[in-house]
Amino acid sequence: MKKIQLDDCTINVIDEGEGKPILFVHGFPLDHRMWREQRTSFSSNYRVIIPDLRGFGKSGVTEGTVSMAQFADDLNKILTELKVYEPVVYCGLSMGGYIAWEFARRYPERLSGLIVCDSKALPDSDDTRQTRQHSATELRENGTDNVVFAMMPKMFGMTTRAENKKLVEEFRQMMLDANPEGMAAGQLGMADRADATTFLSDINVPTLLIGGEEDIISPVLEMQEISNKMPHAQFVEIPKAGHLAPLEKPVEVNDAIRKFIDQL
Ligand code: MLT
Numbered sequence: 001m002k003k004i005q006l007d008d009c010t011i012n013v014i015d016e017g018e019g020k021p022i023l024f025v026h027g028f029p030l031d032h033r034m035w036r037e038q039r040t041s042f043s044s045n046y047r048v049i050i051p052d053l054r055g056f057g058k059s060g061v062t063e064g065t066v067s068m069a070q071f072a073d074d075l076n077k078i079l080t081e082l083k084v085y086e087p088v089v090y091c092g093l094s095m096g097g098y099i100a101w102e103f104a105r106r107y108p109e110r111l112s113g114l115i116v117c118d119s120k121a122l123p124d125s126d127d128t129r130q131t132r133q134h135s136a137t138e139l140r141e142n143g144t145d146n147v148v149f150a151m152m153p154k155m156f157g158m159t160t161r162a163e164n165k166k167l168v169e170e171f172r173q174m175m176l177d178a179n180p181e182g183m184a185a186g187q188l189g190m191a192d193r194a195d196a197t198t199f200l201s202d203i204n205v206p207t208l209l210i211g212g213e214e215d216i217i218s219p220v221l222e223m224q225e226i227s228n229k230m231p232h233a234q235f236v237e238i239p240k241a242g243h244l245a246p247l248e249k250p251v252e253v254n255d256a257i258r259k260f261i262d263q264l
Contacts, residue, residue: 001058004081006074009060013078014050017043020112020261021088023075024050025096027118027244028186029144029178030171031057034093037250038257046261049088051078053099055182063181065188068095072102079110087112089261093246094119094218095186101196104203113264114203115257117210118218118243121196121226132191136184144183148175157214157242167247200229207233208260210253212241234260 004011014032022042024035032039032050042048052059053071079088089112092100097119104111124132135147152175153161156168207230211223220237227235236256241249 002082004078006054006077009054009062011054011060011074011078012052012058013082014039014048015082017046017048019046020264021047021049021079021084021086022261023079023088023090024048025071025075025090025092025099026050026053026056027092027094027096028190029056029148029175029183031059031174031178033057033174034171034244034247036247038091038246038254041250041254042257047084049078049082049084051075053186055179055185061179061182062185064185065192066185067189068099068102068193069106070189071099072106075099075103076107076110089113089115089264091115091117091257092119093117094243095190097218098190098193098196101199102194104205105199108204111205113261114205114207115210115260116207116223116226117253118212118215118223118245120218120222121200121229122222123193123195124191129191132187136187139180139184139187143180144176144178147183148172151175154217155243157212157240157248159214159240160242160244160248164248171244171247197226197229200226201231203230203232205232206260206264208256209233209235210245210256211235211237212243212245212248213237213239214242215245217243
């Protein structure tokens with residue numbers, strides 16, 4: 001694990017392997033550990049870069065709201081600090097996907113390919129925005145317990161919940177241990193995120209969209225619509241996986257990623 005000092009916080013980042021760089025960006029409220037199956041599989045032939053975003057994992061926490069643009073700017077600085085000059089394959093899940101749209105808008109020259117797993121391009125509805133505001137208050141006043149309790153049924157697909165209770169419990173604990181202020185700042189940033197659907201047709205790099213069949217946060221139909229709006233996109237559905245498809249079905253997800261990267 002390397003430590004990178006940004007202006008106002010320290011970022012922890014995995015930087016392993018050699019070859020074309022792949023930047024893996026975790027979802028909310030997780031950290032680099034959600035990409036462990038991809039880290040193991042890809043670091044033998046690629047340079048694998050996996051940060052803990054600000055507010056998450058072992059990175060520093062900043063108060064207030066952390067916007068998707070702020071996360072994207074952090075990623076750009078992380079790549080500069082790591083002296084990554086060639087374009088990267090950016091692979092983000094859910095919130096890591098929301099950040100991907102901002103990263104593609106701000107730093108198109110940084111990208112050789114884009115992979116978005118279990119995510120959306122539409123902004124929040126008014127109801128969801130309100131729920132996030134309540135959740136930020138709850139996190140600040142009472143910690144992670146109630147927010148994690150409400151999120152858990154949606155994080156994993158029904159197959160994983162029935163067949164891999166150990167994985168579900170491990171990640172429940174990871175979410176409970178997340179920093180409440182970091183989570184609150186991320187929630188408020190997601191609530192404010194822009195509508196990316198108007199920008200999809202401008203993304204010119206090859207794109208792979210991956211969606212778990214049982215994902216109820218980012219349903220496959222919505223991911224297919226994203227793919228239809230992008231000029232160079234393909235969609236792969238992962239059977240019997242939910243919102244955390246890269247952890248639930250790593251063989252299938254890694255296979256899809258490898259086929260996509262081999263074509264670049
Ligand atoms: C995530 O996995 O990053 C979250 O489910 C995203 C969200 O809350 O919209």
